[in-house]
Amino acid sequence: MSRDGTPPSATSRPRTVLYVADTERAASDGAAALEAVESGPTRSVHAVTTVERVRNWAAEADCVVFAETPTTAAGATLLEVVDACGETPLVLFTESSYAPTAARSTDGIDGYVRRDTDDAVSHLADEIEWVCAGAGTVADGPERESESEPAAIALAGDRAPSTDRAAERLLEAVPELAACRDRDRLFELVVETVADALERDRCWLSTVNFGTFEPRVTTSAIGTDELSPLPREGPLEGILQSGEALRIDDLAADDRLAAPLADAASLCCVPVGDVGLLCVAAAEPDAFDEADCEVLSAWCQAAGAVRERIDDETGRRRERDRLENQRDRFRSERDRLAEERDRLEDERDRFRALFANVPEPTIRYETEDGRPVVRDVNDAFREVFDVDPESITGTPVGEDAVPPGLEHRQTALADALRSGERRQLVSRRESVEGVREFLLTLVPVEPDPERDDHNPEGLIVYSDVTAANRTERELAAARARLETITDLVDDGVRTPLNVARGYLELAAETGDPDHFAEVDEAQELLRERIDELAAIAREDDVLVETEPVAVHDVARRAWVAVDTGDARLVTQAPNDRVLEADKARLRELFEHVLAAVIDETAESEGGTDGGGGRDDGTSETPPVVTVGATDDGFYVARRASEDADEGSPATEPVPGQLAAADGTGYGLGTVERIADAHGWDVGVAEDGDRIAFAFRGVDSADDGPA
Incomplete structure (x- = not known):
């Protein structure tokens, strides 16, 4: 029910209220209780627990309720909430320990309701309507008929001449009253007109503030500190609910209401719509009669109708401004998105232009x-x-x-x-x-x-990078050839020269012709080394093309091309290793290594008779040649038989760089040059009847990142 006892009309949109509490439970329960109050317009109450949410939503709300006591830890954010509300009115719903006086002294608080009283939530709903009406918000409900002119002031029955004069003056002021477009000016006009019509200088209009009726407009005859606030409870609350005037003929004898002015003996209070009271006081008892009350009630009803129209207009203005602000935000967001779209399109165009070029x-x-x-x-x-x-x-x-x-x-x-x-x-x-x-x-x-x-x-x-890789391999091969030539010059050329020089000196001293034979032999060895150097210099160890090659497959093909006698080939590991290599050169490498291993086997056994046995007629277990993969390459190893121990050094060759003439007697210069061309290291290990060659630093063909 509304304050005049009539049911509320259907709403165009519900009253939007933010219910602020310290915890989610308190905020949710309080919001639900307030939303369930049947009096007044329909309300949409939202539970809020943070200042940031108040700041984000306050502009869209009609009112904010702060449901904590400011003197407690939970209510310490009151001033922050007040600041976040902006122009949206705020009602303090608090314990009685925080008195109305303290609330009144805090800027930004528009209403006050005690939380520890009976029907506190209903009082809170009423206070919200008082505050929203005072702030000029949209009164919920369809368009009121207050857009028309206020009702004419008409009185029935016999009236005193003074009452007739008052009615006439009030009627004359109706056009000016209807033309008002501002609340404050309306209230001033109501008080000025009544004071003039009744010829009473003790006249004022009060509105509800923090549970009391606070003077809003007074005549000039009332001093600033002379008028006391009137309590909302009691008979004044009743006349707001009923809409009827209250006349007290003798304030001294009537205990319903304390005298608001020191020299007031009688009082007439009339509700102005549902927002306040028009009060007229007189220094003598029985100064007002029923006719006066009727005239003032009609005047205040007209003022209330005008006030509703002003509130509707103000509310519609606020709603229009809110919608315009929202429209402007949407336009700003649209413009921002358009700019972002243009930026992305420009970036896309630059990216595609870069791609095409x-x-x-x-x-x-x-x-x-x-x-x-x-x-x-x-x-x-x-x-x-x-x-x-x-x-x-x-x-x-x-x-x-x-x-x-x-x-x-x-x-x-x-x-x-x-x-x-x-x-x-x-x-x-x-x-x-x-x-x-x-x-x-x-x-x-x-x-x-x-x-x-x-x-x-x-x-x-x-x-x-084909050409670059080929050039890199050419340089690696050239460096390897130069290193080999240097080693041959140091070990294969300088030594015979020194030998020849020594024998020439002996021949000169002794004249013995046998020394010249030694010189001739040294020169022959020197010619062989020079021919070998020339062959190395002419060799082209550049890898023309590399491809994925399976180690075991190449080893088996090389095995067929080598005279292996009765030796056996065993390939280790279940998975074949695939590496990037020049297939033809890798096969040549295996042929040389396998031949070296087989020849070493024959030599270690004291020679063969062509069938793999000893030439003294005894038979030996045929040797086993193993080809397998390591973590970083592959190896070729030989052991005396399949029953021999597979441990070091056969499967754990010591890495090292081989030279073409390093004294091993294997003649592996070609093997080393092929390994160098691929960028591999060669290692060798020998232990009794076991020998192993390891190739390391081998990049597997399934290595992804470069």
Whole structure:
């Protein structure tokens, strides 16, 4: 029910209230209780526990309720909440320990209700309506009929001449009253007109503030500190509910209400709508009669109608301003999004221009459902690999970037693309110029941190490193040849020269011709070393082409080409090792190593009769040659039989650099040069009838990142 006893009308929108408490439970329970109050308009009450939420939502609310006692720890945020409310009115719903006087002295508090009284929540609902009405908010309900002129002041029955004069003066002021567009001016006009019409200088209008009726407008005859506030409880609350005037003929004899003025003997109080009271006091008892009350009630009803119209207009203005502010925010957000869209489009255009102008073959990819797919290729990619862009657009990146036979690299490539890190991978693939080696550079585009729906994208640039790798191998081979020549000069040339010089000196001293034979033999050895140096200088140990090669397969093919006698070949490890190598040169390396191992076997056994046994007619267990993989390469080892111990040194050769003429007697200069051309190290170990050659620093063909 409304204050005049009539049921509330249907609402255009509910009253929006923020209920602020320290805990979620207190805020939720309080909001539910306030929303359940049946009196007044429909309310939509939201539980709030933080100042930040008040700041974000206050502009959209009609009122804020602070439901904590400011003198407690839970109510310590009162001033912050007041600041966050802005222009939205705030009602303090507190324990009685925080008195109205303290609340009244705090700026920004518009209403006060004690929480520890009966029907406290109902009083809170009434206070919210008082505060919202005083702030000029939209009164809930459809358009009131107050848009029309206020009701005419009409009186029935016999009246005193003074009452007739008062009614006439009030009627004359009705047009000015109806023309009011401001609350304060309306209240001033109500008081001024009544004081003039009744010829009473003790007249004022009070509105509810913190549970009492505080003077809002007074005549000039009332001093600033002369008028005391009137309590809301008691008979004054009753006349607001009933809408009827209260007349006290003798304040001294009537205990219903204390005299608001020191010299007041009688009093007439009339409700002005549901927002306040118009009070007229007289120094003599029985100064007012029923006719006076009727005239004042009609005048205040008209003023109340005008006040409702002003509130409606003010409310509509506020609602219009709120909607305009919201519209402006939407426009600002729209403009911001448009700017962001333009920025992203510019960035996309720059990215695509960069992509189109990259001189090297390039793929543009995007991540779709967690899988990188090809979105476009540039002209260089199309020309180098002779592909139709439409044939690979939309396909997974790994299927095109990884050559056949090395599909396991697709996982490494996909992981690198999903990680969004700049990486490099080595790949070989067919081009219009044949199989070429490429260095793949993954260039991810930095994601936009403000976009959650952004799919990672980037470029894959193919850099042809075939010539660079070949040059690097040529330089490595040349360095190896120079080192070999240096070693041969030091060990194979300088020694015979020294020998020849020594014998020439002896021949000169003794004249013995046998010394000249020794000189001739040293010169013959010197010629052999010079021929060997010339052969090394003419050798071309450059790797023309490398490809994935299986170690065990090449070893078995080399075994067939070598005279192995009755020796047996055993390949170790269940999985064959695949490495990048020149297949022909690797086979040549195995042939030399296997031949050296077989020859050493024959020599260690004292010679063969062509059948693998001793020439004295006794038989021996045939030796076993093992080819296996290590963590960083492969090895070739020989042991006397399959029953011999497989431990060191056969499977644990000591690494070291072999020389072509290092005194081992194996003649492995060609082996070392082939290893050098591949960038490998060669090690050898020997123990009795066991010997092993190890090749280390070997890059496996399934190594992904460069």
